[in-house]
Amino acid sequence: MENNVEPEYAIVTNDLSIHYGSYTAVKGVNVKVEKQKITAIIGPSGCGKSTLLRSFNRMNDFVPNCRVTGELLLQGQNLYSKDVDPVEARRRIGMVFQKPNPFPKSIYENIAWGARINGFKGNMDELVEQSLRGAALWEEVKDLLQKSAYELSGGQQQRLCIARTIAIQPEIILMDEPASALDPISTLRIEELMQELKKNYTIIIVTHNMQQAARASDYTAMMMIDDQRSGGVIEFDDTKKIFTRPKDKRTEDYVTGRFG
Amino acid sequence: MSTKNFRPFNLKKTIRPGETIIQSLLFVAGVLSIMITITLVYELGKEALLFFNNPDVTLAKFFGTTExxxxxxxxxxxxxxxxxxxxxxxxxxxxxxxxxxxxxxxxxxxxxxxxxxxxxxxxxxxxxxxxxxxxxxxxxxxxxxxxxxxxxxxxxxxxxxxxxxxxxxxxxxxxxxxxxxxxxxxxxxxxxxxxxxxxxxxxxxxxxxxxxxxxxxxxxxxxxxxxxxxxxxxxxxxxxxxxxxxxxxxxxxxxxxxxxxxxxxxxxxxxxxxxxxxxxxxxxxxxxxxxxxxxxxxxxxxxxxxx
Missing domain, CATH: 1.10.3720.10 (MetI-like)
Structure with missing residues (x-):
């Protein structure tokens, strides 16, 4: 099979736009997301960060009237071509949400369930342990595996959600403000965890927290709305450059805290 | 520099008749539904007791026979x-x-x-x-x-x-x-x-x-x-x-x-x-x-x- 894309990119978008009915929420995004790196998406509220992120694993399929144009290429395959099975795609592209959303099941089942529906046939106990270790949660919950996930704290729940995502061994993990509902210590743990995870996964994270983007990410996409209220990526570069020598004046204003 | 004039605190209990009336009405509504249920069960039990008090009726017959x-x-x-x-x-x-x-x-x-x-x-x-x-x-x-x-x-x-x-x-x-x-x-x-x-x-x-x-x-x-x-x-x-x-x-x-x-x-x-x-x-x-x-x-x- 011929690859149109250089292998080091996990996701390449070509003029990707997202529309709700006649309103264009995100317009003309062209980014190349490098493999095994952390890419942050920043920008003021309502600029379409989450909308863009959700288009990466076709979560926007569940939004009525939502339409996507342009291309989103995963190893050369367009995620939005008609013969793509979104269920299969989501198995390869995991997602961690803004608010921890563990299933109303035991801690063990939270991880085992996703693996089972994905056809995992190996040793489930081992997988659960590995995934919990991978999410830096094992030591805290190893004696509570049969307890409800809702007995955990918010930060633990979020790490459980990360654990269940890595249990299905995706290539890419999308994180939609994963630490915004957490206290600073839990936030720090999630950030440390991301550094660990990027050894094996490509991570794309939406964040409101500019320090977080500056601390944790390798690349940063700056988004902003235009005069038609459509969001777009106005600058995409090394995180260092974005935060020290941004090319766009609006980026500079935003990262220095002059607005947003 | 102007000094701010503080309004005096008046924290005395205030009677709010509207609140009291509504609260009583809601209480009556709650009690009423309980009373109706109790009355129903009481009537039911009273009349059923007449049945079981009949010397011919025994609990053994009631639960023990099939006609x-x-x-x-x-x-x-x-x-x-x-x-x-x-x-x-x-x-x-x-x-x-x-x-x-x-x-x-x-x-x-x-x-x-x-x-x-x-x-x-x-x-x-x-x-x-x-x-x-x-x-x-x-x-x-x-x-x-x-x-x-x-x-x-x-x-x-x-x-x-x-x-x-x-x-x-x-x-x-x-x-x-x-x-x-x-x-x-x-x-x-x-x-x-x-x-x-x-x-x-x-x-x-x-x-x-x-x-x-x-x-x-x-x-x-x-x-x-x-x-x-x-x-x-x-x-x-x-x-x-x-x-x-x-x-x-x-x-x-x-x-x-x-x-x-x-x-x-x-x-x-x-x-x-x-x-x-x-x-x-x-x-x-x-x-x-x-x-x-x-x-x-x-x-x-x-x-x-x-x-």
Whole structure:
């Protein structure tokens, strides 16, 4: 099979736009997301960060009237071509949400369930342990595996959600403000965890927290709305450059805290 | 620099007549419903006690024999209880799976447009008078059953037909309440499942359904109560005359059917036939209570709580 894309990119978008009915929420995004790196998406509220992120694993399929144009290429395959099975795609592209959303099941089942529906046939106990270790949660919950996930704290729940995502061994993990509902210590743990995870996964994270983007990410996409209220990526570069020598004046204003 | 003038604090208790009146009204409303229930149970118990005080009636006969003809000294409650349980069981056998399936379809699969058409239609089923259902069972369902099974194997009045139609009657109740329970499951839970690569069916059955179980339990409890208390359908289609049998193809009168038939006749106050009605009603109350407690226990045991 011929690859149109250089292998080091996990996701390449070509003029990707997202529309709700006649309103264009995100317009003309062209980014190349490098493999095994952390890419942050920043920008003021309502600029379409989450909308863009959700288009990466076709979560926007569940939004009525939502339409996507342009291309989103995963190893050369367009995620939005008609013969793509979104269920299969989501198995390869995991997602961690803004608010921890563990299933109303035991801690063990939270991880085992996703693996089972994905056809995992190996040793489930081992997988659960590995995934919990991978999410830096094992030591805290190893004696509570049969307890409800809702007995955990918010930060633990979020790490459980990360654990269940890595249990299905995706290539890419999308994180939609994963630490915004957490206290600073839990936030720090999630950030440390991301550094660990990027050894094996490509991570794309939406964040409101500019320090977080500056601390944790390798690349940063700056988004902003235009005069038609459509969001777009106005600058995409090394995180260092974005935060020290941004090319766009609006980026500079935003990262220095002059607005947003 | 100007000094700010502080307003003096006045923190004395204020009487707010509006609040007090509303609070009292709400209290009265709450107490009233409790009082009505207590009065009902008291009346029921008082009259039923007259029945059990009859020297001829013993609890051993009531629970130990299987013929019910209080007029001629036969006091075994079982034929009425079994037919009530059989018709209700058949009804739930129809209403529960179909109702849940309809609810899952409406909440998880149907487009908003389809839902806005289907839901009201389903709810029309709930608005049909039960006497119509009764004749539907007797004149439509029973002949079909007879043509399938042969006229000799199933009587004109039978529990199966009454139970089936009762199930259809309860279906909208189950589906409507279950649909509310499914819709109340938070969206992030579904998104979490989809993001794990779950299909719609896996999400619906393994995440949404367990999370909605307590609401579904409430629907089941209400459904069972309706089935047990339902009178007109069984009175018309299940048969008149107590018959101790577990065969749903036979005619057998239920507790409610018996009460309806006997109370429709010529009754003198205090006669054994009269007081027997209250004994049946008390029994009906107890059966419903026990089944409610069982379903509540089952729901508590198996529900998966989200927050």
């Amino acid at each position: 019910w003809q209080p007029g001629i000294g036969k006091y075994g409650i079982w034929p009425l209880v079994t037919s009530t349980l059989i018709t209700s069981f058949i009804a739930m056998l129809i209403a529960l799976p179909l109702g849940l399936a309809a609810a899952l379809y409406l909440s998880e699969y149907a487009s908003p447009k389809v839902r806005s058409i289907l839901k009201p239609i389903l709810e029309i089923l709930a608005g049909i008078p039960t006497v119509v259902y009764g004749f539907f069972a007797l004149l439509f369902v029973t002949p079909i059953l007879q043509s399938i099974m042969g006229k000799d194997n199933i009587s004109v009045y039978n529990m199966l037909s009454a139970g089936l139609v009762m199930g259809i009657m309860i279906l909208p109740l189950i589906s409507s309440m279950s649909e509310d329970a499914f819709s109340a499951v938070p969206r992030p839970l579904r998104e979490g499942a989809y993001a794990m690569g779950a299909t719609k069916l896996e999400t619906s059955l393994q995440v949404v359904l367990p999370a909605a179980l307590s609401g579904i339990g409430a629907a089941v409890i209400l459904g069972i109560s309706r089935a047990i208390g339902e009178t007109m359908i069984v009175a018309v289609a299940a048969g008149s005359g107590p018959n101790f049998t577990l065969n749903p193809f036979e005619a057998a009168e239920t507790m409610t059917g018996n009460i309806a038939r006997i109370s429709g006749g010529d009754l003198s106050y205090g006669s054994i036939d009269y007081t027997s009605l209250f004994a049946i009603a008390l029994m009906l109350f107890l059966v419903t209570l026990v089944l409610n407690l069982i379903s509540q226990y089952v729901v508590q045991r198996f529900r998966e709580q989200y927050e």
